[in-house]
Amino acid sequence: MGRKPKLSTKEKVYICEQYLNREKSVRELVNDFNIDKKTISTWIKMYQSLGPRCFNHKTHNAKYTKEFKQQVVQAYFAGEGSLVDIAIKYEIPSYSTVRSWIKKYNNLEELKDYDPKPEVYMKDRSRKTAKEERIKIVNYCLEHNKNYKETAELFDISYTQIYQWVRKYLSAGEEGLIDRRGQHKTEEQLSETEKLQRKVKLLEHQLKEMEMENELLKKVQEIERRRYSPKRKTKRNT
Incomplete structure (x- = not known):
């Protein structure tokens, strides 16, 4: 079976109704929509219990408390x-979510509260910060078990930015948090290795430009050849 197509809520409801109204079997629906049998059976079961709202699209993940997760696992x-x-x-949108909670429970992993807070990921990363503030933010994040989301909300910085700062700090220390944007070494400040690396990058850039020019020239020549070449006439066999 090929790649599964993405179906709209209307199409999923139609599939369920086709089966429940005894107009088509699961096998026929599998062939018609290129969806595996297990998925269709799951949709039908959910539709019978919750109706069309079971297919409602959510813009972000639901909020689940630690106690709720434990309740679900214990029920299973x-x-x-x-x-x-x-x-x-x-009323959990996917049974795979339940399965992941059970797996964590069996592996003795803690089931934590989950609050997606999608606005944390949408914050503007361009807010200017001094090195001292970045160090303070990174230290807070590390002291709280790398809780990027909580740190982002507390300091009004995007999740992605804090994640990058922590990585730089762990690999290069406080020096990794220096903002070097717009700072470029002069030729005299470069080591011999850095000079060679700069030359290699320049040659690679020039080579890439030449390859692009050659590719463009070939395309132009091909267009011109097709435009002015006489059309071949072929005789029909009688």
């Missing part, structure tokens, strides 16, 4: 149903 171990049954009962 108590034999209250399959992964799909539990997902339906607690």
